[in-house]
Amino acid sequence: MRQLRRQWLFWGVTGAVYLFLLGPILAVALASLEGQQSYAFHFPPEHPSLVWYSHIPQKYWDALGVSLTAAMIAAVISTVIGAAAAMGLVRGNWRGRTALQAFFNLPLQVPLVVTGVVFLQFYNQLAFASGVDPVGSLAGLVIAYVFVTIPYSVGTVGAVVSRVDPRLEEAARTLGASEWSVFRRVLLPLIKPGLFAGFFYGFIVAFGDVPVAVFLAAGGFVTLPVEIFQTLQFDFDPAVLALSTLVVIFSALLIVAVQRLVGFDLVLPSTTR
Amino acid sequence: MSETRLAGVIPWRRFLWPPLLIATVLLVVPHASFLWMSLHRNLGMGLVSATLTLDNYRRVLTDSFYLGSLWLTFRLSLIATAIALAAAFPTAYVLARTRSRWVSLLIALLLVASFMTVVIKALGLSLVLGQEGILNHLLQAIGIIAQPLLLLNNDTGVVIGLVQYTLPLLVMLLFSVMQTIPRSLEEAAELLGATRLATLRRVVLPLAMPSLIAGGLISFNLDMGAFTSAVLLGGGKVLTLPVLIQRKIFLDVDYPIAACLATVLVAIVFAFNLLSVLLLRQRRKTAAEGVPK
Numbered sequence: 203m204r205q206l207r208r209q210w211l212f213w214g215v216t217g218a219v220y221l222f223l224l225g226p227i228l229a230v231a232l233a234s235l236e237g238q239q240s241y242a243f244h245f246p247p248e249h250p251s252l253v254w255y256s257h258i259p260q261k262y263w264d265a266l267g268v269s270l271t272a273a274m275i276a277a278v279i280s281t282v283i284g285a286a287a288a289m290g291l292v293r294g295n296w297r298g299r300t301a302l303q304a305f306f307n308l309p310l311q312v313p314l315v316v317t318g319v320v321f322l323q324f325y326n327q328l329a330f331a332s333g334v335d336p337v338g339s340l341a342g343l344v345i346a347y348v349f350v351t352i353p354y355s356v357g358t359v360g361a362v363v364s365r366v367d368p369r370l371e372e373a374a375r376t377l378g379a380s381e382w383s384v385f386r387r388v389l390l391p392l393i394k395p396g397l398f399a400g401f402f403y404g405f406i407v408a409f410g411d412v413p414v415a416v417f418l419a420a421g422g423f424v425t426l427p428v429e430i431f432q433t434l435q436f437d438f439d440p441a442v443l444a445l446s447t448l449v450v451i452f453s454a455l456l457i458v459a460v461q462r463l464v465g466f467d468l469v470l471p472s473t474t475r
Numbered sequence: 476m477s478e479t480r481l482a483g484v485i486p487w488r489r490f491l492w493p494p495l496l497i498a499t500v501l502l503v504v505p506h507a508s509f510l511w512m513s514l515h516r517n518l519g520m521g522l523v524s525a526t527l528t529l530d531n532y533r534r535v536l537t538d539s540f541y542l543g544s545l546w547l548t549f550r551l552s553l554i555a556t557a558i559a560l561a562a563a564f565p566t567a568y569v570l571a572r573t574r575s576r577w578v579s580l581l582i583a584l585l586l587v588a589s590f591m592t593v594v595i596k597a598l599g600l601s602l603v604l605g606q607e608g609i610l611n612h613l614l615q616a617i618g619i620i621a622q623p624l625l626l627l628n629n630d631t632g633v634v635i636g637l638v639q640y641t642l643p644l645l646v647m648l649l650f651s652v653m654q655t656i657p658r659s660l661e662e663a664a665e666l667l668g669a670t671r672l673a674t675l676r677r678v679v680l681p682l683a684m685p686s687l688i689a690g691g692l693i694s695f696n697l698d699m700g701a702f703t704s705a706v707l708l709g710g711g712k713v714l715t716l717p718v719l720i721q722r723k724i725f726l727d728v729d730y731p732i733a734a735c736l737a738t739v740l741v742a743i744v745f746a747f748n749l750l751s752v753l754l755l756r757q758r759r760k761t762a763a764e765g766v767p768k
Contacts, residue, residue, distance in 0.1 A: 215565040220581070222562075223588040223643055226599025229609060233602055283494045290491025302491070306498055311745060313700020315717040316737040323512055323730060324505035349501040352494075381485065410592030413702040413717070417724065427703075430594045434601075434707055446595045457586045 227450055234443035254444035262445050264422070265429040269409055272340060272425065276347035277404030283348070284355025284400050285393070291356070292363045306356045309349055318417035321346040325418070338420030346418060347408040354407065355400030362396030395464040402460045406453070513734035523731055531735035541719075541736070545743070548715040551630060552698035555637035556691050559645050562638070564687065567649030568679065572658070582650070589643035596639055597707040601627055604635065604708075628710030636704030641694040648693070652686040653679070685755070692751055699744050716740045 237251030291302055309317070325342055329335035336342030366389070374388045375381075415425040424432075426449070433442050513531055515523035535541045570578060588596075603609045604626040611623040626632055656679060664674040702717040709718065716736060723733035 212565040212569045215562060216569045219562050219566045219642065219646065220584065223639065224584060226596055226603050226639070227588070227591060228599075229602045230595060230599045283497055286490045287494035287498070290487055290489070290494070293485075293487035294491055296488075296491075302495075306494075308502060311696070311748070312741055313696075313702075313717060313744065315700055315702040315720055316741055319720060319724060319733055319737050320505045320509045322724070323734065324508050326730075327508050345501070348497075349505075352498055352501075356494075406590045410590070410594075412592075412594055413700075416702075416721070427592050427594045430598070431703065431707070434594065434598060435711070442598070446598055450591065450595060453591055454587045457590055458583060461583055461586065 230443055231447045234447045254441050258441045258445050262429055265424050265426040269426040272343045273405045273408035276344045276408045277401045280348045280351040280404045281355045281397055281400045284352055285359045287356045288360035288363050292360055307353045310353045314413040317350055318414040322417040337418055338423045343418050346414050351404035351407050354403035358399040359396040362393050366392045399464045509734050512730055513738050515731050517729045517731045531731050535735050535739055544714050544716055544719050548699055551634055552695050555634045555698050556694045559638045559642045559694050560691055563642060563645035563649050566646050567653050570650050571653035585643045585647055593703040597704050628712055630713055632708035633705050633713045636708035637698045637701055640701055640704055641697050645690045645694055648690045649686055656682050696744050
């Protein structure tokens, strides 16, 4: 009897946790269906309608384009850098490998808001010295995101590479495969899950970021989360609810796709990484 | 033999140099110029003095306004971390122990909650927690409260936002550790007459302790640096360090003080981590010595 009660307690906490985590996201989706403009939230929607979905201002679509582009480019660059670093770290037989790994993880120790200010100030000084101002440009944003996301790609690719048995490549070599085809037909397929997971991490971190982009966005160059952030702070627009719902659906699909593609173990964080 | 051959075929070590160079440049150059900035006096209009000075640090570390912000950030982060850990432990335990078919769906939902951009989560929380929000409506309808609870634009709102920010990550982290704790240990303890509570307290908890501490640290670090939820759920009234840093840049255009505040924030987070790593090592050492032969 007592055993049953304890289980109920734990399941109760679990239920509350899920409600707390997902309830607000569902609330956004439900609120987006309320057709009448109002600042109060009605549940269930009193005038169900999809009207806000056709009233999303152009600036949000532009911002979505900026976010997708910046996150995509940054994720690709950091996956390539991370993969090279992971191969060099794991296969290089370094004596100070943990120290090197810790070095690549340093960006995780810096709060994102600090990274934002650091790069803003650095870009300002660069502009002062050279006349080229990376603030409010794609390059400026991508460089900061590469800095932020390298730890994720080094971690995920590293976790996969250390599981690959080098004898497989040796076998291919013995059987007469060239170095290129060993890489393309043996190593690459084996580390592919790590590459996908690294890309995914980089993309999702960069795509959802506010604290870095809030400093580096300028003029017409603003990312979607920053655009939403400004709307919430200064002038609420119900269209934001509709737009957010679309982002929620997009993110959920992306996450499920990645989970299918690479499985749980790479996406779940672990204390050893 | 195979190692030397492998090393001979492909120069793996060389793969490390370009990433190491890039990571070093991205780390050192901007941060060095940043530290440099924190050592100058602000002259207004984005200009700074030419001479080096420690004045900014002296100001930040003696002025009660900045110290208050520091203490607020620390306190809210600590409270949020404690709540998140208390909620994450039972949840991770349930997920790791249940034999339900729904586990993979539940994990996928955690991933969604964890990777969703913070702005949308904060937007959702403000819909739920507002004075006209769902929660207050619900509680008033049931008759638990007469007046709506003030859950937004204050410390409470920020703490709730912080908990939501780190909770899914903590659950995933603890889940992946608890999966590795063999069920048989608990069964053995129960066979030997331990109650469920005693089994949890004396078998599961000690085994999960290192990951609880590691998770608590990660959560605390994230909370100390949390910007988006602190701004949106604090309504600009709760001035934690990250919020203050942004204000110094945008409202006061005081780059040196912002740089100094940011440096102090990073230093505190770093020192806290270092301290707990040392404590953890000490604990492990005494634990190892305490084991009867």
